[in-house]
Structures are given as structure tokens and as C-alpha cells.
Amino acid sequence: KNQVEQSPQSLIILEGKNCTLQCNYTVSPFSNLRWYKQDTGRGPVSLTIMTFSENTKSNGRYTATLDADTKQSSLHITASQLSDSASYICVVSAQLGTYKYIFGTGTRLKVLA
């Protein structure tokens, strides 16, 4: 069964600290993996998109890694800011004739001053 699991479910950190969010998937055949940031009441915003051949991709203070062998991805946030408080969602795309998108349930991050 195609599944995407994220951990932790929620996380609280102090401003300025780093954190790492995890995404494990069993989606096949794999096409790409996306990380989104979603503020409460807003639509998701794309952070990174990685294909099978990409190991690391950065977007400012956000760095995503992908290990296609172990089917794991992580999103590392450096020097967190209050504005990083949001839900972070991992989405894996499978190419089954046409594309399908399987969403994780997200990690809710809260950054405290």
C-alpha cells in the first residue's frame, strides 16, 4: 500500500535552534518527493522538489535530503525563526500510468521566542 509517514507529529523549539523533520514512504513507483510549508488557514507553499537522482536540495534555511534506497527524506531547518511556525507536509508522487500524489499527515512545528 502506498503510504507516507511523517515524524514527529509535533515539535516545539526555541528561536534560533535547528531541527529536522522526517518522512518515510512506501510509494512505488517513485516519481518525486515534495516538501510543503502550510501556515494555519493558508494553502501549502512549495519548499523543495526532489527526484530519484537528487540527494539534497536547499531553499534558503530549508534543506531537504532524500535516500531513495531506504525511502526516507528529511527536512532540516537552520536557525529557526518565529515565522517557521507552521505545518510541514511531505508528498510523494507515484507514476502509475498517470501521476498520483500521496500526502503525509504533516509535522506541526512551533518556534518559541
Add this chain to the structure above:
Amino acid sequence: DSGVTQTPKHLITATGQRVTLRCSPRSGDLSVYWYQQSLDQGLQFLIHYYNGEERAKGNILERFSAQQFPDLHSELNLSSLELGDSALYFCASSPPGRANQPQHFGDGTRLSIL
């Protein structure tokens, strides 16, 4: 501002009714995607249109249908509404080209079924 416009922002209706949600994609984007986000199931992919043609279907119920018009705006029609259809409905768009294009989301339509 993502450039994707969804209307209305909020919709309150009763069970058994039918509603239409509208999405205007970013200028130049040919793909439109519809997603449902509910509290108990998270985000789910419903359907993808590219330049007026259906490209992929996800977990879209038979009571739901969508279309993309020649001007590229899209509508999601929900009929015989049930309490469980209460959710946030997002539209996203992406430009033509490779499949790995970023999707730009609107801020959604919040549908409440009473």
C-alpha cells in the same frame, strides 16, 4: 500571494445540496489540481486537469466532478453533499513542462455542511 484565486472563501450549505467551487490559475499555468483537506484525513489529491483535459484522478468521489474551461479556470462541483464533505478545498496550478514543476496553491474554499 501565490497568484491562484479561489472563490468563494467560505461556503455554508446543507446536506443534499450542490455547490460549485471556482479556481483561477496563475497566468501561464496550464495545469490545475484539486485537493481536499479534512481534519481526520489530511490532504488528499482529487483530480488534475491540463489544458482542459483530465490527466489524473485521485480519491475523488463519484458525487464530485470537475472541469477546466478554455480560459483555463476550473470548477469543482460537489453534489448530494454529506456532513463528511465539510473540508478545505484547495486548488493548485503549475506551468507547462516537466512533471516536477512546483505547484502553487490558492488559499482554499472552506466548505461547511450543516
